[in-house]
Amino acid sequence: MSALRELRVDLGERSYSIRIGAGSLTQAGAGISEASRARRFLLVSNERVYGLYGEKLVKALQSQGYEVLVSLMPDGEQYKNMDEAMKIIDRAIAWNLDRSGGAIALGGGVVGDLAGLVASLVHRGIDFIQLPTTLLAQVDSSVGGKVAVNHPRGKNLLGAFHQPRLVLIDPLTLKTLEEREYRGGLGEAVKYGIACDAGFFGYLEEHVEQVRAQDPECIEELIYQACRIKAEVVEEDEQEARHRMVLNLGHTFGHSLEMLGEYQAFRHGEAVAMGTIAAAFMALEMGYLDQGQLNRIGLLYRALGLATRFPGYDPEEVYTGMMNDKKSSHNRLRFILPRGIGAYVVVEAPPRELVYRAIRQAQKYSPNY
Ligand SMILES: NC(=O)c1ccc[n+]([C@@H]2O[C@H](COP(=O)([O-])OP(=O)(O)OC[C@H]3O[C@@H](n4cnc5c(N)ncnc54)[C@H](O)[C@@H]3O)[C@@H](O)[C@H]2O)c1
Ligand SMILES: [Zn+2]
Structure with missing residues (x-):
């Protein structure tokens, strides 16, 4: 050992x-x-x-x-x-x-x-x-x-x-573990880099091959860094009064996708990755993220074997799904959006049209170099 x-x-x-x-x-x-x-x-x-x-x-x-x-x-x-x-x-x-x-x-x-x-x-x-x-x-x-x-x-x-x-x-x-479960886990791990820690995001970008090949040292480092970041978040806000919400990056969209796919079509981490792309388009329009940063996120997901294009559901259906999710308190949707790479912003009750536009853009998205 x-x-x-x-x-x-x-x-x-x-x-x-x-x-x-x-x-x-x-x-x-x-x-x-x-x-x-x-x-x-x-x-x-x-x-x-x-x-x-x-x-x-x-x-x-x-x-x-x-x-x-x-x-x-x-x-x-x-x-x-x-x-x-x-x-x-x-x-x-x-x-x-x-x-x-x-x-x-x-x-x-x-x-x-x-x-x-x-x-x-x-x-x-x-x-x-x-x-x-x-x-x-x-x-x-x-x-x-x-x-x-x-x-x-x-x-x-x-x-x-x-x-x-x-x-x-x-x-x-x-x-x-089945390959798809492993990839789903990666989808969840990337959120720590995007929302909390640019260094971790950079590590993943630099080690994509090793991560995909499940290189033992690299997996151990990935797990260690993810747990370190999560521990810091939990220490600051054990019961999710505010900061712990950061861990829900991509989850508002993602939960709706999981529901629309009847919990069969997507693994949780896959839905979170696609949801993060939609969140990134919202952030782009609101000026929290630029096109280059959005592309870095898309490229990393793709390199890790995760789908980046948002599934073709009617945006209204996705929206209704989000409203029915328990995380929309008092009927107000809450989104965690990337603020550059390594930070986040919480956005509450954004205009419905903005959300629809982000979904439509994410449905057409394909990361390019
Ligand atoms: N408590 C939290 O903070 C928190 C955070 C994220 C997700 N979750 C919850 O986690 C659940 C999803 O967890 P998951 O993705 O681990 O799914 P899971 O527990 O269903 O495991 C996925 C599959 O892998 C199998 N499996 C597990 N370990 C294996 C191994 N070593 N080798 C081969 N097969 C193995 C399982 O039997 C299962 O079929 C959801 O219910 C979600 O709500 C909780
Ligand atoms: Zn999750």
């Missing part, structure tokens, strides 16, 4: 470490024992991820004296709901998991979000450990303490803030 790289999320008594290293999953016990006093853990995963990594992990934990109860959920976003969460809670309670116990999530963002919500509810909150296995979960969802399940009326409507005690990231798990 290579040496672990470590980041700290500084949130007073809720502070925790993010540890990143190839092979770290097999050493999870050591990290967990430093982060939590719990000796009994509910391990939440799904069949697929558990089939790949579960047994080895459980053996490793048991060999260190941990008691582990495995509870698997079906694979898929459609199972990120209260019924599945309740099944897991029922098993935990039947197993007499008390306040001194903990929960471990082994999987992507779906498992992490659901297991985290379970951990926040059982006995008003038990220790929670994130072992993320998708790129999206490693660069985004495992850090920051937002946990939730979906409600028939909307995504992530039932949730809590429950910070993990430890996030342990093993990039080797990405080897079994």
Whole structure:
């Protein structure tokens, strides 16, 4: 195993470490024992991820004296709901998991979000450990303490803030991830560069080939930088009063696209990338971005294998979808727009025509040199 790289999320008594290293999953016990006093853990995963990594992990934990109860959920976003969460809670309670116990999530963002919500509810909150296995979960969802399940009326409507005690990231798990999931994760990672950190954006531009080829050192660096930036954002605004909204770059458009595609047509990160292009056209018209900067964004997405052209839905449909999304508070749409590369601006309730124009331009867009 290579040496672990470590980041700290500084949130007073809720502070925790993010540890990143190839092979770290097999050493999870050591990290967990430093982060939590719990000796009994509910391990939440799904069949697929558990089939790949579960047994080895459980053996490793048991060999260190941990008691582990495995509870698997079906694979898929459609199972990120209260019924599945309740099944897991029922098993935990039947197993007499008390306040001194903990929960471990082994999987992507779906498992992490659901297991985290379970951990926040059982006995008003038990220790929670994130072992993320998708790129999206490693660069985004495992850090920051937002946990939730979906409600028939909307995504992530039932949730809590429950910070993990430890996030342990093993990039080797990405080897079994489908190519499209990996690219989706890249779509999400790029937002940190565009909205928060020009240096990270430049790093991605310079390492496109290595990133696409999943060069181990490069992936580790990418994950490290993404987590560093996310940790800084969360430290400044844990409960999303304002600054944490920056992480929603491309998401206002993106959520509407996901909905219009009935959560089948696009992976989340793909929708976010296309949504960011539309946001960039809004920023262009409002004078926050110039054509050259917009093109850098488009070129990077394209080089990473992500679609840059906004799908051909009627702009009015996209707009209605955005209005129905929970993030439009008091019926006012809110957009995070890039302000140059490495900064952002929040725009509320822009004129509808401006949004339509941005969508139409994004539907014709093709990045060029
Ligand atoms: N809490 C947050 O802050 C936050 C942030 C962003 C996204 N999210 C949530 O994350 C979820 C999406 O997460 P995701 O993109 O990880 O999807 P996912 O959890 O559905 O994982 C994608 C697929 O990859 C499989 N998989 C996972 N790890 C694997 C591995 N190592 N090898 C092979 N297959 C593997 C999964 O079984 C699944 O089929 C959404 O529900 C979204 O709302 C949460
Ligand atoms: Zn996202």
